[in-house]
Amino acid sequence: MDFSSKLLENAVNEISQLPGIGKRTALRLALHLLRQPEENTSSLAEAITKLRSEIKFCKRCHNISDFELCEICKNPNRNPEVVCVVEDVRDVMAIENTSQFKGTYHVLGGKISPMDGIGPNDLTIHSLVEKVKSGTIKELIFALSSTMEGDTTNFYIFKQIEPFNVLTTTIARGIAVGDELEYADEVTLGRSIVNRIPFENSLKI
Template sequence: MNFSSEILEQAVEEISKLPGIGKRTALRLALHLLDVPIIQTENLTKALSNLVNEIKHCKICNNLSDTDICHVCSNIYRDDKIICVVEDIRDVMAIESTHQYTGKYHVLGGKISPMEGISPADLCITPLLKRIKEQKVEEIIFALSATIEGDTTMFYIYKILGDTDIKFTTIARGIGIGEELEYTDELTLIRSIQNRIPYHQNIKKD
C-alpha cells in the first residue's frame, strides 16, 4: 500500500495487529474513524484507554472486573459452596447468559498445554486450591473445553484434590469434542450445566 500520510499508515499498522484484521480491513476502519464525528472516535479512544488502564482481575476468582471483587463474588445470593472452573472470561459470559447457574466461578486464565509451554504454574490454580480450603467448597464443576488440554487440566486439579470430600462434576458432553465453550449455544450450555456428571467416573486414580 502507498500511503499519502505517515499518520494514517501508522494507524493502519496498529489496527492490523488485532486478531483477524488484515491491512485492507484496517485501512477501511481507519478511514471510517476519519469520517465519523470526532466525539465518536474520542469515545472509542477513551474506552480503549480505560480497558487497558482501569480494568482489574477479581481478587477472588480472577474474573475481569471494574472493582477488586467482581459482581458474582460479591453477590451474597450466589452459592459459594459450588465453584465452576473455567478457562477465561468468555466462558463465564457464556454460562451467565443461560441464567441457570447460581454458584460462583474460578477463572484459570488458560489450560495446561506442554506443547505451548503452558504449565500449571502459569495458571491461576494455587489461588483456587486456597479458596477451596478456606470456603469449604462442596462441589467443583469442571467447565473446560472438550480438548486434550482441557482434560489434562481437569485431571491435574482432580489429582491434587481427589482425596478430599469434594464432589467433582463436569458439564455434560453435549458440547462436541474439540469445541470451545464460548461458541456453544445457550440451550446446550443450560443442559450441560443441569445434567453435569460425576468427574471421578471418567478416570482412574493411581
C-alpha cells in the same frame, strides 16, 4: 502498501496487530474513522485505554471486574461452596446467560497448552487449590472445553485437589437440545447414552 501519510500508516499498523485483522481490514477501519466525527474516535480510544488501565480482576474468582470483588462473588444469593471452573470471562457470560447456575466461578485465564507455552503457573490453578485446601468449597464443577488442552487442565487440577476429598463434577456432554441423532458424532452420542439420566429429571428444566 504505500501510504501517503505516516499517521495513516501508523494507525493501520497498530490496528492490524489485533487478532484476525489484516492490513486491508485495518486500512478500511482507519478510513472509516476518518469519515466519522472526531468524538467517535476519541471515545473509542478512551474506552480501550480505560479498559486496559482501570480494569481489575476479582480477587476471589479472577473474573474481570470493576471492583475488588466481582458482582457474582459479592452477591449474597450465590453459593460460594459450589464453584464452576471455566477458562475465561466469555464462559462465565455464556453460563450466566442460561440463568441455571447459582454458584460462583473460578476463572483460570486459559488452558494448559505446552504448544502455546502456557503452563500451570500461567493460570490461576494455585489459587484454586488454595481455596479447596482451606475447605470453603463443597463442589467443584469442571466446565472447560473438551479438547486435549481442556482435558489435560481438568486432569492436572483433579490430581492437585484429590487429597482434599472435594466433590468434583463435570458438565454433561451429550446431544444438543433440538439436534437430530443421525447427525451427531459417535463420541458424543456414545457419552449421552452411557450418561443417561432418569426421564423425570429431564422434565424439571
